[in-house]
Amino acid sequence: MLNREELSKIVLELVPEAEIPEGTQYPEAIIPAEKLVELTEKLKSDKRTQFDYLISHTAVDFLTHFTAVYHLDSTEFRHLLVLKVKIEERENPEIDSLTGLFPTCEFFEREVFDLFGIKYKNHPNLKRLFLEDDYGFPLRKDFRDEVNIIER
Amino acid sequence: MSEEIIKDVIIGENEEYIINMGPQHPSTHGVLRFEVCLQGETVKYLIPHIGYIHRGIEKMCEAITYPQIIHLTDRMDYLSAHINNEAVCLCVENALQIEVPERVKYIRTILAELNRIASHQLWWSAFGMDLGALTTFFYGLRDREKILDIFEESFGSRLLHSFIMPGGLMHDVHPNFQKRIKEFIAYFRKKLPEYDQLLTGNIIFQNRSKGIGLMSRETAIAYGVTGPSGRGSGWSCDIRKIAPYSAYDKVQFNEMLETEGDTFARYKVRMREMWESMNILEQLVDNIPEGDYTAKMKPIIKLPVGEYFQRVETARGELAVYIVSDGNKTPYRIKFRTPNFSNLFVMNKITSGYKIADLVAVSGSLDLVIPDIDR
Amino acid sequence: MSSNLYDFSTLTSSIHEWLSGFMSAGWVVFTELVLIGLLFLLFFALLGLFLVYLERKVCAIMQNRVGPNRVGKWGLLQTIADLIKLLIKELIPIRKSDKFLFNLAPFIVIIASLMAMAALPFAKGLQAIDFNIGVFYIMAVSSLGVVGILLAGWASNSKYSIIGAMRSGAQIVSYELSVGLSLMAIVIFSGSMQLSTIIESQANGWWIFKGHIPAFIAFVVFLVASTAEINRGPFDLAEAESELTAGFHTEYSGIKFAFFFLAEYINMFIVAALAATIFLGGWMPFHIGSWEGFNHIMDFVPPIVWFFLKTFFIIYIIMWFKWTFPRLRIDQLLTLEWKYLLPISLVNIVFIAFLVLMGWHF
Numbered sequence: 001m002l003n004r005e006e007l008s009k010i011v012l013e014l015v016p017e018a019e020i021p022e023g024t025q026y027p028e029a030i031i032p033a034e035k036l037v038e039l040t041e042k043l044k045s046d047k048r049t050q051f052d053y054l055i056s057h058t059a060v061d062f063l064t065h066f067t068a069v070y071h072l073d074s075t076e077f078r079h080l081l082v083l084k085v086k087i088e089e090r091e092n093p094e095i096d097s098l099t100g101l102f103p104t105c106e107f108f109e110r111e112v113f114d115l116f117g118i119k120y121k122n123h124p125n126l127k128r129l130f131l132e133d134d135y136g137f138p139l140r141k142d143f144r145d146e147v148n149i150i151e152r
Numbered sequence: 153m154s155e156e157i158i159k160d161v162i163i164g165e166n167e168e169y170i171i172n173m174g175p176q177h178p179s180t181h182g183v184l185r186f187e188v189c190l191q192g193e194t195v196k197y198l199i200p201h202i203g204y205i206h207r208g209i210e211k212m213c214e215a216i217t218y219p220q221i222i223h224l225t226d227r228m229d230y231l232s233a234h235i236n237n238e239a240v241c242l243c244v245e246n247a248l249q250i251e252v253p254e255r256v257k258y259i260r261t262i263l264a265e266l267n268r269i270a271s272h273q274l275w276w277s278a279f280g281m282d283l284g285a286l287t288t289f290f291y292g293l294r295d296r297e298k299i300l301d302i303f304e305e306s307f308g309s310r311l312l313h314s315f316i317m318p319g320g321l322m323h324d325v326h327p328n329f330q331k332r333i334k335e336f337i338a339y340f341r342k343k344l345p346e347y348d349q350l351l352t353g354n355i356i357f358q359n360r361s362k363g364i365g366l367m368s369r370e371t372a373i374a375y376g377v378t379g380p381s382g383r384g385s386g387w388s389c390d391i392r393k394i395a396p397y398s399a400y401d402k403v404q405f406n407e408m409l410e411t412e413g414d415t416f417a418r419y420k421v422r423m424r425e426m427w428e429s430m431n432i433l434e435q436l437v438d439n440i441p442e443g444d445y446t447a448k449m450k451p452i453i454k455l456p457v458g459e460y461f462q463r464v465e466t467a468r469g470e471l472a473v474y475i476v477s478d479g480n481k482t483p484y485r486i487k488f489r490t491p492n493f494s495n496l497f498v499m500n501k502i503t504s505g506y507k508i509a510d511l512v513a514v515s516g517s518l519d520l521v522i523p524d525i526d527r
Numbered sequence: 528m529s530s531n532l533y534d535f536s537t538l539t540s541s542i543h544e545w546l547s548g549f550m551s552a553g554w555v556v557f558t559e560l561v562l563i564g565l566l567f568l569l570f571f572a573l574l575g576l577f578l579v580y581l582e583r584k585v586c587a588i589m590q591n592r593v594g595p596n597r598v599g600k601w602g603l604l605q606t607i608a609d610l611i612k613l614l615i616k617e618l619i620p621i622r623k624s625d626k627f628l629f630n631l632a633p634f635i636v637i638i639a640s641l642m643a644m645a646a647l648p649f650a651k652g653l654q655a656i657d658f659n660i661g662v663f664y665i666m667a668v669s670s671l672g673v674v675g676i677l678l679a680g681w682a683s684n685s686k687y688s689i690i691g692a693m694r695s696g697a698q699i700v701s702y703e704l705s706v707g708l709s710l711m712a713i714v715i716f717s718g719s720m721q722l723s724t725i726i727e728s729q730a731n732g733w734w735i736f737k738g739h740i741p742a743f744i745a746f747v748v749f750l751v752a753s754t755a756e757i758n759r760g761p762f763d764l765a766e767a768e769s770e771l772t773a774g775f776h777t778e779y780s781g782i783k784f785a786f787f788f789l790a791e792y793i794n795m796f797i798v799a800a801l802a803a804t805i806f807l808g809g810w811m812p813f814h815i816g817s818w819e820g821f822n823h824i825m826d827f828v829p830p831i832v833w834f835f836l837k838t839f840f841i842i843y844i845i846m847w848f849k850w851t852f853p854r855l856r857i858d859q860l861l862t863l864e865w866k867y868l869l870p871i872s873l874v875n876i877v878f879i880a881f882l883v884l885m886g887w888h889f
Contacts, residue, residue, distance in 0.1 A: 025246075025460055053373050055463070056489035060476050071461065071472070071489075075373055075387065078394055082461070104376035107497045115210075130203035130526065138211050139485075149211075171686045179769040193690070193857055282769045284760060284854025290590035350851070356761055357853045508690070509856045512770050 001077045002048065010049060011081075014042050026071075028082040036085050037096045043072065043081070044101060050076045054098070057108035059116045061141045066093055066118060087118065097123040115139040168196070175204050179282050179512045182522030186499070186511070193507050198500045206526040213486045218244050218318055218453045221486070226312035228490060229524040231271040232467040234263045237316040242397055243462035243473045244318040245447075247455045254399075255443040256320045261399040262333065262436050263315070265429040269340070270299040271467035272422045272429075275519045279419070280351055282516035283360055288351055295343050302332045318453055320446025333437045337430050344426060352423065361416040365502045365514035368413055375501065376494035379469025380425060381518050384418035386411040391465035403435045415510075415517040422519070454481050468492055468519055492524040535653040563655050567644060571793060576606040578792040581839075582846055589850040616781035621683060624778065628682035633779070633786035635675030640793040642668045647800050648722050650810045650831040661722035662710050665801060666703070669756070672790065673699040676758075676765065676775050679787070683778035691774025694857055695765030698755060701864040702762075705752035708872035712745035712879050713738070713805045726809040733808035741879045746806045748872050750844065753802070755860070757794040760849030764857055795845055796838065803837035810834040 002010070007027040008020045015038075019030040031039055043051040051072040060067045070083040087093045097120035098105040109120045110129040117137035120126055128135075136143050174185035183204035189196040209228065213221050218240070225236040238260055245252060273296040280288025300310040306326040307315045315322050326332075351357050367377065372385040382389045390407040392400045408424045410417035455477035463472045469491025476485040495518050503511045546555045580595065580603065587594025595602030621629065646661045648654040658664045673696060680692020714720055716738050717728040728734075734742050755762035766774035776787045803809060810830030814822045855863070 024458070054376060055470070056472050056474065056487065058474065058487040058489075060485045069474070069487075071474070075389070082459075102376075103374045103501075104494050104497070107493065111493075130206040138208060169686070171690075178772060190690075193694075280853065284763070284767065284769060285852060286586075286760075287590050287850050290592060294591055351853070354853060356855055356859075359859055360853055360856060507856055507858065509764075509767070509770050509854070 001079045003079075007049070007079065007081055010046070011039070011043075014046075015039050024082070026080045026082050028084065030084045030086065033085050033087060033095055036083070037098065037101070040070070040072070040083070040098060040101055049079075049081075050074045051081060052076070054102040054105055054108075055080075057098070057105055057112065059112045059118055059139075061116060061139065063141050064088075065090075066116065068095055068112070068118065070098070093118045094121060095119075096121050099123055173511075174201075179515065180522075181278060181515075181520060184496075184520065184522045184525070186515075188508065188511065190508060193509075195503050195506055195508060195511055197504050198511065200496055200499060202496070202522075202525050204526065205523055207523075209527045210486055210488065213483060215482060217481045218455070218483070221483070222317060223312075223314045225488070226314055227523060228488060228527055229466055229468060229471070229492065229521050230311060231274060231521055232264075232267050233311065233313050234260075234267040234316060235464055235466040236471060237314060238264060238398065239462055239464040239466075239471050239473045241316050241318050242464065243460050243475055244453065244455065246462060247458065247460045247475070247477065248318075248453070250319055250447050250449070252320055252447045253443045253445070254441045256445060256447070257399040258436055258440045259321060259325060259445075260316060261403070262433060262440075263313075264398070265432050265436075266299050266302065266333070266336075268467045269426050269429045270296050272426050273299075275422060275467075275516075276347060276351075279516040279519075282512045283357060285351060285354070285357065288347075291343075291346060291350060295340055298336050298339060302329070302336060305329075305332065317446065319449035320444070324445040330437050330440065333433060337433055337437075340426075340430065344423075347423065352419075358416065360509075360513055361419060361517070362412075362414055364415045364506060364510045365517060366412075366414050367498065367502045371498065371501060372413075375498040377469070377498050377518075378494065379466070379491050379519075380408070380421040381418050381495055382469065383408055384410050384421045384517075385413035389470065391463045391470055395463060397462075397464060399436060403432050405432050415513050418517040452481050454479060455483070466491055468521065468524070469495060488527060490524045490527060492520050492522075493527075496520055496525050534651045536651065539653075567641065567655070571641060571644065571789075574796060575789040575792050576610060578796060578842070579609070579788075580606045581842070582792070585843060585846045586850050589847070610785070613785040614782055618781045618783060619778075621685075621778050624684045625682040628678050629778075630783070632675045632679035632682060633783045633790075635678065636672050636790040637675075637786045637793075639668055639671035639675065640790045640797060642671070643797045644793070646722060647797065648726060648804060648809055649834055650829070653831065654723065657721065657723050659719075659721045662714060662720045662725070662805070665797070666707055666710065669794065669797060670699060670703050672794065675790075679779070680775040683775070685778050687771045687773075687777050688775050691765045691767070691771045691777070694767075695758060695775060697857070698758070698762065698764060698860060701861060702752045702755040702868075705748055705864060705868040705872050706756055708869070708876055709745040709749035709752065710801075710805060711876055712741060712872075715876070715879050715883055716742065722804055722809075725805060726811060729808040729811050732814070733806065733811070735806045738879070739882065741875050741882065742806065744871065744875050745879075746802070748868055748875070749802055749806070750841070752864070752868055753798040754845055754848055755864070757798055758791065759795060759845060761852035761854050762860060763849070763854060764860060767854055769854075795842060799838045799841035799845065800834070802841045803834065807837045807841075808833075809837075 004027045011018050011029045012020065015031050015035045017032060021028050021030065043049045051074050053073040053075050055071040055073050057070050060069065066087040068085040068087060072081045072083060085095060087095055095118060097109055099109065106124065109123055110127065112118050113120060113126055114128040114130055115137060116139050136145065169190040171188050171190060172185055173188055174180040175183040185201040187199040187201060209224050213224060221240055222237050225240050226233040228236055273292045277289040277292025303313060304310050306329055307313055307322065367385045369386045372382045372387045378389045386409055388407055388409055393407050405428050408421045408428060410420050455475065457477055457479045460475045461472065463470055471491055472489035474487040475483050478484040499515060503514050546558055550558065584594045595605035598604040598608050643665050645655040646658055646664050676695045677692045680688040713725065713734050716734055717725045719725060735746050758765045766776065776784055779787060810833050812825040812828055812833050814825060
């Protein structure tokens with residue numbers, strides 16, 4: 001099991017432009033979108049880290065940008081790493097899909113696409129999961145539904 | 153019958169025999185639809201369609217306070233309501249840096265284990281039904297009733313408790329609590345062997361479940377199949393062991409692992425977990441410390457700005473709560489990583505090539521609760 | 528001789544003579560046919576209702592429940608209430624179904640089981656027709672039911688129905704063989720296919736005792752195979768409710784559904800009655816060797832009571848199967864028949880033929 005400093009060091013070694021915030025609950029790294037697939041692939045195969053289990057993937061809408069959040073776990077070492085990717089584009093947000101590395105991600109990504117409208121490149125089957133095709137993206141903070149949601 | 157009807161209704165576009173299992177089907181355990189492509193009786197592939205009871209819990213949570221969120225979490229995995237409550241409470245307490253009294257920790261652990269047994273009992277009942285052994289249902293529910301009675305006596309509700317609150321419990325447990333649990337353990341230790349006599353040893357049952365729905369350890373990890381289903385494949389994924397919470401670091405218990413990865417292995421894991429849960433209960437029930445049932449909490453809970461993540465082990469797998477707080481009394485964003493969501497989507501991988509009857513057996517062995525998938 | 532004490536042939540022949548007194552021969556036959564038909568229909572309906580009630584009570588015992596206990600004494604009127612409900616229920620028409628076959632199917636199923644009933648000997652002299660090929664007739668007629676099931680599945684134009692019907696077809700056609708061969712065992716022993724002769728041959732002991740182990744094997748094979756042939760659990764794949772919702776009768780409602788339901792229970796009765804007749808001595812009382820006093824007391828129990836006792840014992844066993852065993856899978860079902868039951872019955876028959884040839888049975 002690697003501690004926070006060691007994990008940060010490895011991430012910085014693999015992606016020098018990563019940003020490591022302090023004072024978070026778990027080790028965390030904010031990385032540029034184009035490095036995401038490359039970094040996770042390395043983290044998964046690296047003998048020191050072996051992040052082979054994606055606990056969850058979701059996104060957060062900060063109005064100015066989206067943040068895609070990945071919680072990675074290693075079944076071997078049991079250390080946990082949070083990866084974050086900022087998506088500045090709001091009209092047509094796009095990010096690489098991790099389905100090839102973690103099959104479970106296919107459905108987390110479909111959920112995020114359904115609720116946030118973030119598109120995933122190279123996703124095998126990017127369709128809405130819960131809602132109808134013409135519904136908005138309800139988890140965006142600027143989403144309004146006059147009929148179904150009563151504001152308080 | 154005219155040729156046209158045969159073409160339209162019986163055979164699909166690519167001459168495939170597609171049947172829709174659900175949303176109203178006896179063995180999908182809720183409003184879930186499998187689009188199953190068959191070749192004779194053999195399943196070629198299967199597409200799960202979900203969202204029939206999507207209530208937007210995550211969106212609703214953004215408008216309500218943390219104690220109110222507890223009540224919504226009950227409605228996700230309604231069979232392990234206590235554990236869902238506990239997940240949010242642990243996350244909030246962790247964010248506020250509150251140390252809850254020892255008594256609360258013990259009671260929470262006891263409730264979680266009771267809830268786990270009750271959930272497994274219901275799973276066992278329904279699993280037997282899926283395989284056509286209709287009597288199991290009444291055996292399982294007969295014993296589950298005893299647990300629900302304990303719940304009812306202490307906090308008035310049987311299924312959706314909302315008893316665990318941030319900082320502690322809603323109120324103290326009933327004075328009979330310990331006595332009733334001891335009675336239950338003595339009772340259930342006698343009754344659990346009946347389950348084995350009725351179903352486990354049955355040759356038809358073993359033939360129906362052994363070697364069916366094979367899931368390797370790698371598949372389980374890749375698809376994030378946690379809980380008893382993952383442990384049936386030999387993946388040690390018990391959060392109670394990996395990251396102990398509440399009183400799990402104070403009890404001795406074993407993580408149940410089976411390596412075969414078939415339906416029968418998942419069955420055995422759950423059966424053994426019921427025994428192990430009773431062991432945990434026995435260690436805790438006599439040692440509940442005296443003290444307050446809740447820590448000192450402010451009337452309005454405001455989480456400091458930041459992000460919080462908490463994992464717990466429900467009866468079906470790993471439940472993770474991810475809260476992003478902007479310092480208000482409502483969360484900015486809350487995400488539930490529910491076990492059934494990931495467990496469901498492995499279905500296509502592990503059922504194709506088996507018979508349609510095996511599809512029912514496998515979906516039963518994964519123990520899906522649909523509101524937990526849809527949220 | 529006390530076995531003539533309860534001979535029904537005196538009653539039937541006196542009715543015949545009384546009718547002949549004021550009718551021509553043709554009318555007598557016609558009147559008798561109508562009378563027998565009415566009697567059987569009445570018996571059929573009452574038996575169906577009672578068997579449904581019995582099943583619910585047996586199932587309740589197996590499942591730690593009380594069962595029906597609200598309508599009438601011990602819930603005895605429950606099934607009648609259910610019947611009334613089914614009669615006044617709407618018959619839902621299926622838009623894209625084949626109307627004629629869809630409506631015809633329940634009748635085929637129920638007529639098949641009614642026809643089989645005709646050859647059953649309920650007591651001495653109480654038998655509608657005593658064919659000299661009675662065993663053969665019952666087997667032939669009871670397998671007609673599968674035509675109705677296949678029609679029902681096909682005509683409903685529903686995917687679940689058709690899977691259920693196909694399963695049922697495969698299942699009944701396969702298990703017919705084992706049923707036939709296990710009955711053949713006793714036919715070899717008794718040297719006749721006539722049911723009344725088979726019963727008479729058991730006056731000094733039932734075949735299940737007289738026929739050594741081979742007869743017992745034949746009995747077990749018959750029990751398993753016939754349970755499968757009547758589509759009951761653990762072989763109820765045709766209607767497997769957890770897989771196919773209700774199989775071949777998914778689309779049926781109201782009284783048409785009730786016909787299938789009734790036919791299933793009557794078939795169970797026929798199978799049990801056949802097992803009782805062939806293996807357990809039919810209406811013959813239970814005798815133990817040379818215990819004259821005991822045998823004499825047994826003779827005073829009417830044969831019809833013996834017949835129903837034995838039949839309901841077998842019915843209870845069949846119900847016991849259903850409520851404790853999980854359901855088999857289709858490939859396991861066919862494996863059981865073609866790889867186990869059929870070879871066992873074939874070897875068994877050869878063995879029995881040898882036994883009979885050497886005169887080694889009692």
